[in-house]
Amino acid sequence: MQELIFTDDPAAALGRLLRSRTGRVFMLADENTAAFAPSIAGCTPVVVPAGDDNKTLKSARIIWQAMVDGGATRLSTVVNFGGGMISDLGGFAAATFKRGISFINVPTTLLAAVDAAVGGKTGINFAGLKNEIGVFREADAVVISATYFSTLPRAELMSGYAEMVKHSLIADAAGYGRLIAVDPAAIPPSAMLELLRDSVEIKRRIVSADPSERGIRKALNLGHTVGHAFEEFALLKSCPLPHGAAVAHGLLAEMVIANLCLGFPSDELYRYAAWLQANYAPVRFTCDDYPQLLGLMAHDKKNASPDAINFTLLAAPADPRIDCTATLSDITAALDIFRDLLSC
Amino acid sequence: MQELIFTDDPAAALGRLLRSRTGRVFMLADENTAAFAPSIAGCTPVVVPAGDDNKTLKSARIIWQAMVDGGATRLSTVVNFGGGMISDLGGFAAATFKRGISFINVPTTLLAAVDAAVGGKTGINFAGLKNEIGVFREADAVVISATYFSTLPRAELMSGYAEMVKHSLIADAAGYGRLIAVDPAAIPPSAMLELLRDSVEIKRRIVSADPSERGIRKALNLGHTVGHAFEEFALLKSCPLPHGAAVAHGLLAEMVIANLCLGFPSDELYRYAAWLQANYAPVRFTCDDYPQLLGLMAHDKKNASPDAINFTLLAAPADPRIDCTATLSDITAALDIFRDLLSC
Numbered sequence: 001m002q003e004l005i006f007t008d009d010p011a012a013a014l015g016r017l018l019r020s021r022t023g024r025v026f027m028l029a030d031e032n033t034a035a036f037a038p039s040i041a042g043c044t045p046v047v048v049p050a051g052d053d054n055k056t057l058k059s060a061r062i063i064w065q066a067m068v069d070g071g072a073t074r075l076s077t078v079v080n081f082g083g084g085m086i087s088d089l090g091g092f093a094a095a096t097f098k099r100g101i102s103f104i105n106v107p108t109t110l111l112a113a114v115d116a117a118v119g120g121k122t123g124i125n126f127a128g129l130k131n132e133i134g135v136f137r138e139a140d141a142v143v144i145s146a147t148y149f150s151t152l153p154r155a156e157l158m159s160g161y162a163e164m165v166k167h168s169l170i171a172d173a174a175g176y177g178r179l180i181a182v183d184p185a186a187i188p189p190s191a192m193l194e195l196l197r198d199s200v201e202i203k204r205r206i207v208s209a210d211p212s213e214r215g216i217r218k219a220l221n222l223g224h225t226v227g228h229a230f231e232e233f234a235l236l237k238s239c240p241l242p243h244g245a246a247v248a249h250g251l252l253a254e255m256v257i258a259n260l261c262l263g264f265p266s267d268e269l270y271r272y273a274a275w276l277q278a279n280y281a282p283v284r285f286t287c288d289d290y291p292q293l294l295g296l297m298a299h300d301k302k303n304a305s306p307d308a309i310n311f312t313l314l315a316a317p318a319d320p321r322i323d324c325t326a327t328l329s330d331i332t333a334a335l336d337i338f339r340d341l342l343s344c
Numbered sequence: 345m346q347e348l349i350f351t352d353d354p355a356a357a358l359g360r361l362l363r364s365r366t367g368r369v370f371m372l373a374d375e376n377t378a379a380f381a382p383s384i385a386g387c388t389p390v391v392v393p394a395g396d397d398n399k400t401l402k403s404a405r406i407i408w409q410a411m412v413d414g415g416a417t418r419l420s421t422v423v424n425f426g427g428g429m430i431s432d433l434g435g436f437a438a439a440t441f442k443r444g445i446s447f448i449n450v451p452t453t454l455l456a457a458v459d460a461a462v463g464g465k466t467g468i469n470f471a472g473l474k475n476e477i478g479v480f481r482e483a484d485a486v487v488i489s490a491t492y493f494s495t496l497p498r499a500e501l502m503s504g505y506a507e508m509v510k511h512s513l514i515a516d517a518a519g520y521g522r523l524i525a526v527d528p529a530a531i532p533p534s535a536m537l538e539l540l541r542d543s544v545e546i547k548r549r550i551v552s553a554d555p556s557e558r559g560i561r562k563a564l565n566l567g568h569t570v571g572h573a574f575e576e577f578a579l580l581k582s583c584p585l586p587h588g589a590a591v592a593h594g595l596l597a598e599m600v601i602a603n604l605c606l607g608f609p610s611d612e613l614y615r616y617a618a619w620l621q622a623n624y625a626p627v628r629f630t631c632d633d634y635p636q637l638l639g640l641m642a643h644d645k646k647n648a649s650p651d652a653i654n655f656t657l658l659a660a661p662a663d664p665r666i667d668c669t670a671t672l673s674d675i676t677a678a679l680d681i682f683r684d685l686l687s688c
Contacts, residue, residue, distance in 0.1 A: 057401070068471045096440070099467060099478045100556075123443060127412045134443045135479055212444075 003141035004118070004204065006197050008189070010106055010145035011038035014079065017104060017141055018043075023075030026067055028090040030054075033082040033108050036148075043079075044070040048089065055085045055125050057133070063093040077102045080139070083109040084116030087139070088131065091122030095137035105139040108148040110160025111244060114167065114199050117142050119207045119220075136212055144196055146189040154185055158279060159244025162223075164195065166251060167202040170219050173318040180275040218322040222312045223251035229296035230283050236292075245280045252276055252341065256334040257326050258313040265316060273341040282344055290335055294328055347485040348462070348548065350541050352533070354450060354489035355382035358423065361448060361485055362387075367419030370411055372434040374398075377426040377452050380492075387423075388414040392433065399429045399469050401477070407437040421446045421484070427453040428460030431483070432475065435466030439481035449483040452492040454504025455588060458511065458543050461486050463551045463564075480556055488540055490533040498529055502623060503588025506567075508539065510595060511546040514563050517662040524619040562666040566656045567595035573640035574627050580636075589624045596620055596685070600678040601670050602657040609660060617685040626688055634679055638672055 007013040018025055018040060025043040030050035037045070046066040048059040067076065080090035080103060087105045094103035105117040123134020149157060161184045168176035175198055187195065203220065210217040227243075227250025234241035252273055258264035285293065297309050308325040315321055326334075351357040362369055362384060369387040374394035381389070390410040392403040411420065424434035424447060431449045438447035449461040467478020493501060505528045512520035519542055531539065547564065554561040571587075571594025578585035596617055602608035629637065641653050652669040659665055670678075 057405070061401070064470055064477060068473065068476065096477050096479055098476060099465065099480050121443065126408055129412065132412065132442060133408060133440050135440055136443050 002118075002138045002204070004200060005141060005143045006193050007143065007145050008147060008193070010143045010147065013143050013145075014038050014104070014106060015040065017143070018077065018079075021075070021077055021102075023073055023077060023101075024070060025077050025079060026063075026070060026072065027079045027081060028063060028086060028093075029081045030083075030086055033086065036108075037081045038106075040079075048086075050085070052085050052125070055089050055123075057124060057126065059089055060093050060096075060124055063090065064097060067093075067097055072097065072101070074098050074101055077104060077140070079104045079106060080117075081106045081108065082112070083107065084112040087112055087117045088121070088123050088134070091120075091137065091139060092124055092134050095122050095135045100137065102140045105142045107142070107144060109152060110146075110149050110157055110196075111163060112160075113144050113149075113196055114160055114163045114203070117144070118200055118203055120211060138211075142200075144193075144200065146192040146196065149192070150189070155242045155245070155281070157184055158248070159242045162244035162248040162251070162280075164199040166220075166223050166247065167199045169251065169314060169317055170206070170222055170320050171202045171318055172198065173316075176317050180272070184279070216322065219312050219320040222314070222320060223247045223254055225297055225309065225311050226250035226253040226257075226293075229293050232296050233285065233289065233293055234283065239284075241281070241283060246283070248276055248280045249283045253334060253338045254311060254313060256337045256341070257311060257330060258315070258324075259337075260330055260334055261324065261326055262313050262315045262321065264314050268317060269341065277342060282342065284344065285339075287336070287339075290332055293335065294331060297331070346462075346482045346548070348544060349485060349487045350537050351487060351489050352491060352537070354487045354491065357487050357489075358382050358448070358450060359384065361487070362421065362423075365419070365421055365446075367417055367421060367445075368414060369421050369423060370407075370414060370416065371423045371425060372407060372430060372437075373425045374427075374430055377430065380452075381425045382450075384423075392430075394426075394429070396429050396469070399433050399467075401468060401470065403433055404437050404440075404468055407434065408441060411437075411441055416441065416445070418442050418445055421448060423448045423450060424461075424483070425450045425452065426456070427451065428456040431456055431461045432465070432467050432478070435464075435481065435483065436468055436478050439466050439479045444481065446484045449486045451486070451488060453496060454490075454493050454501055454540075455507060456504075457488050457493075457540055458504055458547070459507045461488070462544055462547055464555060482555075486544075488537075488544065490536040490540065493536070494533070499586045499589070499625070501528055502592070503586045506588035506592040506595070506624075508543040510564075510567050510591065511543045513595065513658060513661055514550070514566055514664050515546045515662055516542065517660075520661050524616070528623075560666060563656050563664040566658070566664060567591045567598055569641055569653065569655050570594035570597040570601075570637075573637050576640050577629065577633065577637055578627065583628075585625070585627060590627070592620055592624045593627045597678060597682045598655060598657060600681045600685070601655060601674060602659070602668075603681075604674055604678055605668065605670055606657050606659045606665065608658050612661060613685070621686060626686065628688065631680070631683075634676055637679065638675060641675070 005013045027043050028046045029037045032050045034047045078094040080087040107113040107117040120136045120138035123131035126132040227247035231246035311324045313324040349357045371387050372390045373381045376394045378391045422438040424431040451457040451461040464480045464482035467475035470476040571591035575590035655668045656666050657668040
């Protein structure tokens, strides 16, 4: 069973976790996070270049070679200190070293804390495809602390916050109301830690019910079918959008589809649209871009048919329905309404 | 649950297995086995260079790239057609593609049929270390046929037979007696298929009780602690020994240790030594080589202490004891007796 530790003192919590272990410890960080990684006696540092572009087999080789050179055994532990790129990459390297050794995630971004660090999805990019090579394997423990987030740029903070809003939309209607009633940047660390606890617990519960995403785990894809399309579209237009902003807009677009297909309440639509507009940079597209956006949605690896697209849709906040399909004309209608709502 | 199919017509059995699948099929073979791989309509062939030296990340990349280029999805299946190198490599590539897709093993050597193809150990060599990178993941199905073994050189046949003898020594005393009473090369395919069924069933039962080798699965290491030392010693002396010959001799050496430490019956020792001498090329070493051999045994990744070595030892045929330790002086005494028994 995975240990989730919420703490104001992550270095001390990590030290306690490692004291009971007999094997060597390898501390993985990227060029940015290495500077503030906790100092653990006798631990071997491993540093890889930062950024999703470096979530590659080449970086995995650097980690494996460092483990071989450092005398890693089956009892060794890898600590992944960084954002989601580090926990995905280091988790993959650990899960495949000697057929799997322990790893501990210490997320340094809000997005990694609520998303990548928990749930057992490890992986690297390959041949230009995201997370194409990887395995499902959970970290032994995840040490979560809001202390690392104080220096995050607002756009990065909002990226993680979008995933928290998503979790509440899936399973906690009251929590959702509270999340969109406050300014995320003004939440003190102690209150943020409590919000993280609730948010991660939702994800943990869903993942433990369906670790390999055959059923209910698909609920966690809420907002992501359209969100990923927005993210890739923006990248193709050379004005990249932070992941969280793309997902936040994807949530609205999928609420509109749910409104058309499942009767998701209109007043909830307006409430969310207002919050979205106040907090995230806009997504810019016109009706001329619809075919491209629909193409990107259809390309999602969860799709079986080319004429309809798979979604997780909300009948209401905290009432998700997996394996819904919407036709291309439903989605086109939804994109019109989406643009009206945001006046874009 | 893994499907084990024992058949005289492996191509037909494979065709039946694949008919019920909707995804694309990738047929992995090496340069030697590609020529006689079953022909499956619509399947994409992937060929890698033969030999354990090519069980590398480079070969894994070839497979992953072929899957990407061939439009593999989560519903795709990899068929591993070859010896243990192919099932280890192809199993690893499949187990890590999109976090794990199905694979089917079709072993073409006796050794792969009784050993590598069943049990879920996948992996590649890295930095000169065998199976350093890999995961535990079982094939969906294994299609086992003795028809592929008719052209195997005797030394290769005997390599697999040593593992069959090992299985019977772990769990089937009567079966053990039958195995060492016949000439392996003279067993007709239909009788061999029955022997394979019994042998693989022993391995399957042990693996399913302990998939990740924390307890009883260690019984399958019988003969391998000394056997691997013999194999590496022979390689260092530039007169390589087939894996099975090394294991067959390792079984005798470990029976002698068990005789000293656990009272393994002396008459069983003589019976096995006679069979060994009649069927396998000798292992050559003198008492001057003892320190090197002990060093190689101590280097085994299952060891915790440098003064004693971990073994699975037999109290009697079909009565294995895991987590035994023998001191260096016990092992030295055993190597003396081993040489006396074989007059080497």
